[in-house]
Amino acid sequence: MKRKYFAYPYIVWMILFIVVPMVFIFYYAFNVDGTWTFKKCWETLSDGQKWRVLLLSVEIAFGTTAICLLLGYPIAYILSNMKKSVAGFISVLFFVPMWMNFVLRTYAWRAILEYALPNILGSKTTLTGTAGAVLMVLVYDFLPFMVMPLYNTLSKLDKSLLEASRDLGADGRKTFFRVVLPLSVPGIVSGITMVFVPAITAFTVPALIGNGNYNLYGNEIEQAFKVLAGKGDYSIGSTLSIILLICVLISTAIMNHFDNDKEGGSLL
Amino acid sequence: MKKILSLVLAMLLLTAFAACNTTVEVDEDTYADGDQYSYIGGELNVLNWGEYIDEELIALFEQETGVKVNYIEMTSNEEMLIKLRSSDSPYDLCFPSDYIIEQMIREDMLQPLDYSKIPNAKNIDPKMIEITNVFDPGNKYSLPYMWGTVGILYNTDMVDEPVTSWGILWDEKYAGQIYMYDSLRDSIGITLKYLGYEMNTRSEEEVAAARDKLIEQAPIRKGWGTDDLRSTMENGKAAMCVIYSGDAFCSMDGHENLAYAVPEEGSNVWFDNVIIPKTAKNIEAAHAFINFLNDANIAARNTEYIGYTTPNKAALDILGSDYTEDETYNPPQDILDRCEVFHDLGDFTDVFTKAWSAIKSSN
Numbered sequence: 135m136k137r138k139y140f141a142y143p144y145i146v147w148m149i150l151f152i153v154v155p156m157v158f159i160f161y162y163a164f165n166v167d168g169t170w171t172f173k174k175c176w177e178t179l180s181d182g183q184k185w186r187v188l189l190l191s192v193e194i195a196f197g198t199t200a201i202c203l204l205l206g207y208p209i210a211y212i213l214s215n216m217k218k219s220v221a222g223f224i225s226v227l228f229f230v231p232m233w234m235n236f237v238l239r240t241y242a243w244r245a246i247l248e249y250a251l252p253n254i255l256g257s258k259t260t261l262t263g264t265a266g267a268v269l270m271v272l273v274y275d276f277l278p279f280m281v282m283p284l285y286n287t288l289s290k291l292d293k294s295l296l297e298a299s300r301d302l303g304a305d306g307r308k309t310f311f312r313v314v315l316p317l318s319v320p321g322i323v324s325g326i327t328m329v330f331v332p333a334i335t336a337f338t339v340p341a342l343i344g345n346g347n348y349n350l351y352g353n354e355i356e357q358a359f360k361v362l363a364g365k366g367d368y369s370i371g372s373t374l375s376i377i378l379l380i381c382v383l384i385s386t387a388i389m390n391h392f393d394n395d396k397e398g399g400s401l402l
Numbered sequence: 403m404k405k406i407l408s409l410v411l412a413m414l415l416l417t418a419f420a421a422c423n424t425t426v427e428v429d430e431d432t433y434a435d436g437d438q439y440s441y442i443g444g445e446l447n448v449l450n451w452g453e454y455i456d457e458e459l460i461a462l463f464e465q466e467t468g469v470k471v472n473y474i475e476m477t478s479n480e481e482m483l484i485k486l487r488s489s490d491s492p493y494d495l496c497f498p499s500d501y502i503i504e505q506m507i508r509e510d511m512l513q514p515l516d517y518s519k520i521p522n523a524k525n526i527d528p529k530m531i532e533i534t535n536v537f538d539p540g541n542k543y544s545l546p547y548m549w550g551t552v553g554i555l556y557n558t559d560m561v562d563e564p565v566t567s568w569g570i571l572w573d574e575k576y577a578g579q580i581y582m583y584d585s586l587r588d589s590i591g592i593t594l595k596y597l598g599y600e601m602n603t604r605s606e607e608e609v610a611a612a613r614d615k616l617i618e619q620a621p622i623r624k625g626w627g628t629d630d631l632r633s634t635m636e637n638g639k640a641a642m643c644v645i646y647s648g649d650a651f652c653s654m655d656g657h658e659n660l661a662y663a664v665p666e667e668g669s670n671v672w673f674d675n676v677i678i679p680k681t682a683k684n685i686e687a688a689h690a691f692i693n694f695l696n697d698a699n700i701a702a703r704n705t706e707y708i709g710y711t712t713p714n715k716a717a718l719d720i721l722g723s724d725y726t727e728d729e730t731y732n733p734p735q736d737i738l739d740r741c742e743v744f745h746d747l748g749d750f751t752d753v754f755t756k757a758w759s760a761i762k763s764s765n
Contacts, residue, residue, distance in 0.1 A: 181756075181759075183759055183760050183763055184759075186763060187763045190763070248634070248639060249637060249639070252639070258579075258639075259578050259579060259624065259639065259640070260624070260634070260639045260640075262625065263624050263625035344625070345581070345624060345625020345626060345627065346584050346625050346626030346627070346762065347620075347623070347625050347626070349762045349763050353762075354759070354763070357758075357759065357762065360478060360480055360481075361480065361586060361755050361758065
């Protein structure tokens with residue numbers, strides 16, 4: 135029995151939905167009206183405004199990841215110390231919203247920020263259209279992606295190590311910082327990757343919650359395709375996509391460097 | 403228990419359907435004229451904006467002509483262009499806007515209309531024909547379907563001064579209560595007007611001035627919107643927004659505290675025309691559908707459903723003064739005189755696009 139045949143459907147899938155679209159992106163970035171040229175690409179690269187949008191996206195992605203980590207770690211830690219059955223039940227409650235479509239949840243937030251909350255607070259204006267609102271909804275959407283790998287790592291932690299630490303005279307704080315935290319690095323790393331990458335490519339949240347005020351890189355790419363599509367010009371959008379792809383690759387590479395154990399759900 | 407539940411659901415569905423059916427009665431005799439609508443058959447692929455036709459009228463047309471209509475929705479003129487450019491484009495009928503039609507004519511993408519097959523074209527207001535001649539000389543390729551202006555919809559509870567200038571959108575009194583329309587040509591266009599320039603300007607300095615003006619607005623602007631602006635305004639969540647007259651007309655119905663104004667500096671008058679692409683297959687049915695849409699009763703019912711203004715004079719006569727006297731729905735001549743039609747900007751579009759990117763990332 136040759137096992138490798140089982141991989142064929144997967145290879146076909148990869149070629150169709152990963153390799154072919156990539157070829158298209160590169161084709162349109164460097165090919166204008168049938169000739170290969172870097173001119174168009176260079177024009178996009180030298181546009182300072184595009185880099186400012188990228189910077190804003192990176193800032194917001196960093197912010198989202200940091201807040202998710204600060205919120206997610208205690209949650210995962212508490213969950214991992216609970217009785218297995220209780221923890222299981224609570225984590226299910228935690229992940230139930232994720233069964234609902236991401237766009238729907240974002241729309242729900244829009245309704246909350248636009249009508250429900252202002253009405254409760256008696257505020258005249260809506261709460262959408264601010265950087266804080268965008269950040270908050272991003273954190274809400276991606277928090278489970280941080281908690282999940284952290285919970286996995288922490289719950290698999292060998293409890294006898296903690297007892298040993300206690301036996302050798304370390305207090306709770308010291309045990310946490312010298313034993314628990316270093317051992318949970320793989321979980322932290324994959325949590326960061328799983329939040330940072332979708333956050334930097336975020337598109338729906340800034341579009342629906344930001345009132346068009348916080349155009350992130352994904353929105354910039356959409357804009358490039360939408361506005362210029364009438365002229366059949368895909369080069370700017372493709373070039374921007376490649377830049378974003380490079381950013382994602384770099385951040386994943388950095389994260390992989392830290393993740394020596396190759397544990398948890400790394401994306402590459 | 404289950405049975406009772408499904409019974410209740412069925413009743414609810416029925417009442418919902420009944421509620422939908424309370425639109426104007428179409429006089430069957432007017433359009434069911436055997437000579438006018440003979441059997442055609444085949445399929446007709448219509449590409450149109452969402453919510454931009456009374457779908458019951460499509461069923462009526464199918465019933466009259468035996469044509470199976472496939473109604474496909476689009477979200478932007480640009481999307482439509484991509485679809486029509488593809489070599490195996492199946493579309494027979496489409497409803498693009500003014501400046502796009504100009505571009506399509508330039509690129510030779512359109513089929514000339516055969517007016518012998520559209521006798522109802524006579525129903526269209528000659529005044530509208532005249533304006534649309536600006537981008538389609540002699541209406542060789544297109545007929546107006548809906549039209550309107552761009553203006554300011556404002557809440558009179560929050561704004562107690564008369565709205566006469568675009569300048570109110572830059573008034574710090576209304577900081578955080580102003581929404582702009584998320585569309586490149588409209589937003590830059592009205593800013594150009596406010597600064598005293600033309601909407602179809604080819605001057606880089608003027609576009610740059612409009613760009614800086616919109617960037618300057620950022621601190622007091624609540625955001626950008628499109629279709630969502632209606633509910634925002636109806637719920638009193640903003641003092642004012644830039645909007646199309648058709649949407650304003652719909653929102654003002656039942657909301658006494660909303661008002662619409664076209665500022666004195668002038669604005670844009672826009673048209674969505676019906677066209678037949680060169681690649682169309684069922685040209686016979688396409689013409690029949692255009693003729694059908696221009697039937698006075700059909701056009702009246704359609705405009706009532708959509709809320710956008712029909713250029714069909716015969717339809718307006720049926721609808722009466724509720725519509726014709728309404729300045730939002732049917733702007734009087736003095737408003738039209740200060741409005742401009744958008745033109746295709748050709749290669750100059752790049753200048754607008756660059757300015758737009760800068761504006762949208764200015765916050």
